[in-house]
Amino acid sequence: MSQEQQSGLLLLGVGGGGCRLAASVLSSYGSGLRALGVDTDALSNREAAAGGLNCLLLGGALLAGHGTGGDAIKGRMVAQEDMRNLLPHLQGVRTVAVLACLGSGTGGGATPEIIKSLHDMGIATVCFVTLPFAFEGEARRKAAERVLPMIEAKADSMVVIALDELFSDAGEGLLTHAIQAAEGLVAAGLTLLWRLLSKPGFIRLDAERLHAMVLKGGNARIGFSSSEGPNRAEQAVETLRACRLLRSGDALAKANALLVGILAGSDLRLAEIGEVMGKLRGVCKSDCNIEMGTVLDPRYDGRIELVALAFESWTAAVMPESRKDSPPVLEPPVVDAFPIQSGNRKNRGKSSKLSLNASGRGKFQHVEPTINDGEDLDVPTFLRRGITLER
Amino acid sequence: MAIPPIAALEIGTTRTVVCVGETDESGRMKITGVGSYPTTGVRKGQVIDLTQARVGVESAAKQAEKMSAVSIWQVLLATSGGHIQAAVNPGMLTIRSADRVVSKEDIEEVSENAQTITLDNERQVLHTITQSFTVDDQPGIVKPEGMRCKVLTLNVMAVHGLKSRIDNAVSVAKSAQLEVSDVAFSGVCAALAVLTPEQKRNGVVLLDLGGGTTNYIAYCNNVISAVGCIAIGGDHVTNDIAQAFNMTQSRAEELKRAEGCAVLDPEASGRRVVLPAQVGFEERMLSCKALNTVINARMDEMFCVLRSKLDDAGVLPHLGAGMVLTGGGAYLRKVSDLAHRVFGLPCRIGLPVNVDGVDTVEQPAALSTAAGLVLYGQMTFEDRGLFSPLRNLFKGVFRR
Secondary structure (H helix, E strand, O other): OOHHHHHOEEEEEEHHHHHHHHHHHHHHHOOOOOEEEEEOEHHHHHHHHHOOOOEEEOOHHHHOOEOOOOOHHHHHHHHHHHHHHHHHHHOOOOEEEEEEEOOOHHHHHHHHHHHHHHHHOOOEEEEEEEEOOHHHOHHHHHHHHHHHHHHHHHOOEEEEEEHHHHOOOOOOOOHHHHHHHHHHHHHHHHHHHHHHHHOOOOOOOOHHHHHHHHHHOEEEEEEEEEEEOOOHHHHHHHHHHHOHHHHHHHHHHHOOEEEEEEEEOOOOOHHHHHHHHHHHHHHOOOOOEEEEEEEEOHHHOOEEEEEEEEEOOOOHHHOOHHHOOOOOOOOOOOOOOOOOOOOOHHHOOOOOOOOOOHHHHHHHOOOOOOEEOOEEOOOOHHHHOOOOOOO | OOOOOEEEEEEOOOEEEEEEEEEOOOOOEEEEEEEEEEOOOEEOOEEOOHHHHHHHHHHHHHHHHHHHOOEOOEEEEEEOOOOOEEEEEEEEEEOOOOOOEOOHHHHHHHHHHHHOOOOOOOEEEEEEEEEEEEEOOEEEEOOOOOOEOOEEEEEEEEEEEEHHHHHHHHHHHHHOOOEEEEEEEHHHHHHHHHOOHHHHHHOEEEEEEOOOOEEEEEEEOOEEEEEEEEOOOHHHHHHHHHHHHOOOHHHHHHHHHHHOEOOOOOOOOOOEEEEOOEOOEOOEEEEHHHHHHHHHHHHHHHHHHHHHHHHHHOOHHHOOOOEEEEOHHHHOEOHHHHHHHHHOOOEEEOOOOOOEOOOOOOOHHHHHHHHHHHHHHHHHHHOOOOEEOOOOOOOOOOEO
């Protein structure tokens, strides 16, 4: 049994964009990565398969491999129909990292259904989703935002990457280049994170602590940077701080927990690790729980890459028992820094995890809300009060 | 002049009800026909689908026609919703006569002043309710005629709502070939049917627990002191259950009716309910405690919101006769226990006791609004002066 199979991790790309991302991660990660793609479009399936990704066709009977045509309802229906086809690939899987580009029919429609099914099977999910570029149109943006609460409701952890935030100057490049570059960046960050989770390096994280943080940390922001040269450590931290995905350092400053991954060649010096961590500690709050891990790969000689996951709604309660001596979190979670307000994460796994936004309103979704003291009373009371229900 | 039969239409969030009432020789109103049909196309008291809502109106009207043996073509309409608001408007008058004695003309003039209410164009006044007079600095005067003073003040409470929302409900009735002669606020109607004169004198608050909305009306010293509506109702309880246990709204409604309880009942603790298999769903068990936790959380919150509104209106210390609950939501088990706990007032379920003919109806409290609307029609017809301005009603309302 390979190390990948032992780790119980599976990378799952959903839809055309998700499959491309999974294929990119696969190619930059190297052999041994357990990955799978699902899509409704036979053509893009073939493309992903050419990149080495094992791809399943969703909704073959209904859509005949022609895709959903951007219809998320079709995406959801075929996911419900064909979920059983995924089961043979989930043998021994404990955690699935789902990659999807929202705003499309399959990515937007099938992703929530797949995550829900995985959740029902007791498989933990970390969901990395991208929001479309602004130039892709308002309709796609809205379609993507509609899906977010549904994913948030069932995923153990969700990282939203707004493609617009990947570039500070989106004006000049070609559309295809922009999308490729965006996917390249996201894939690079995910690869590093994946390595951290599956192939820890010289300084490794305790597996339980890592899982506690990633799987129960709630919504997170991801950022990555890369640098070369003599001052590579300092430059990499500066680039990371400037990363728009981390709101130009704001997310770091507000994070209650931070996971830092350092990917470098065998020439990585201890002083460089110290420099990276020292600078990041200076940026974060004094009580921020920072965890760090390294991945050493000779192919990265002369280079250093950083990936950071900033959890703003993380609380000490989600860590394993042994870590309960860590200082209490003084500052409440900052909700405005993230597009989705997180639910009561403390009760995850014990109570219903429906989110507090539109999806929780049920039959009142399309009527004028009843607001009292700033609270939307159409959202179930037990959810807003964080009441745990006996099952 | 004999009062012709009166028909009342309530397009509720969960049920559409049509009531026909006729007065006997003593002037007592008797409900002679009731039609009731499940509503679709209405959320939180607001019409969201005219066509669907029309089906309920047509069906309920047909049933009521059959039962009462009258042909209905004109109705009174009850309205509710979060848009309903009330505001007290004071009208003032300087007494000009040399002897400073308040005359009948002075009272009419101050009444006119008080009813001159400036509202946004999109709002419509449903009722102007006379509260009490203040003679110089002496408040709480019921009949000021003949008293001496310099300034006479009259407080009038205006109950108003959004014209567009009211018009939508009127359009539904029109599409069902029913002419709407007048529109009244559901809370006021329910009070007419349920509250007794003694309760009003001692001070009482009525909560009309509807499907999509909850109306409240408080009487202090026989005067309507607070009126309002919050857009939360039994539908919210059902929706919460559906969301908590991943089931359809209809199944959640059945579960609420069969097993729901407003308080956490220690007797039910540990008990589990069997949800029989339905198409596509296997049989499953559900904890009674979890179900009642969901219901209790919603009802407790709803009562807390209402308590805060009544507290703001300053009526809570003046409710000697306590609280009366009516409407379909009043049949939720132990709802009065919870209300008693939250409001700190004695609490009971109120039935439409001011009309006859509802004894045989299942869950008569659910008929309070429609029955009260019939009474409202009778009162305005007789011009007893409680609600003004009096509209010209019921010119040849029914054909036998």
